Amino acid sequence: MINAASKMLCAGGWSPLKIASCANFGIQFAGFTVANYFKTEKFYDLVGSVTNILVPSVCFFMSRNKTSTICKIQYACAVAWAARLGGFLFYRVMRDGGDRRFDKIKSSSTTFFTVWMVQGVWVSLITLPSCCLFLYQNTIGKKPSIAHMVGWGLFATGFLIEAIADHQKLTFKGKPGNELAFMQSGLWNLSRHPNYLGEIILWWGLYISAVAATPCRYMRGSLLISPLFVTYLLGHFSLNFQERSSEKRYGSVPGYQDYKSRTSKLIPFIY
Structure with missing residues (x-):
């Protein structure tokens, strides 16, 4: 599914990083819209985890290096971290009923929006080295x-x-x-x-x-x-x-x- 969509977008001049970035910030904006409406922070970290998996996944599966052992290990590390932390944070916020860090933040739509966009920047920056490995380095056949x-x-x-x-x-x-x-x-x-x-x-x-x-x-x-x-x-x-x-x-x-x-x-x- 990712490959089919990526071929169509790439044909229109969309690079994998551009696709991943747009998906990342689009999801952050959708998450903010729902969270701001309900004034809840309960799925903030969960969305962060999903986008931390999505961004390297787009770049990995759109890369010619997806059969590379080096890229497979790097991708597994990135996904394992995001899945573990995201699951933990979501469980904790549901158990506690909220996150006190957001008590004042979520009362202001502007501040709440900024926090969601900062999460988008965070996701883009921390996944950048792995995405560049997948897309811009030839690791096929290399140990x-x-x-x-x-x-x-x-x-x-x-x-x-x-x-x-x-x-x-x-x-x-x-x-x-x-x-x-x-x-x-x-x-x-x-x-x-x-x-x-x-x-x-x-x-x-x-x-x-x-x-x-x-x-x-x-x-x-x-x-x-x-x-x-x-x-x-x-x-x-x-x-x-x-x-x-x-x-x-x-x-x-x-x-x-x-x-x-x-x-x-x-x-x-x-x-």
């Missing part, structure tokens, strides 16, 4: 290099850190009496935001594996925008937002200030 293995190894490491951290916190918050308690065990004893750390690591891994086969330093340089964007978004913007939120929520809770003083903000024993 994965050490650099590919390093990239996928980092992806696997980050994926596990994020998944374990999410599971630990979900389990902790699901226990009676812990609704207002702060998480400080497991990976959360080493970092106050291990889920963010895991995601930053995995996107640097997918960047490395995406550019491993290209001799073009301009492509390697330009695609750095993807992991750098994730690092800034999670390691600075989201992290500081969560820090302020946690301070407001747990600042007076016994033991929280001690937890902050002895636990790294992001990278264990470093930062």
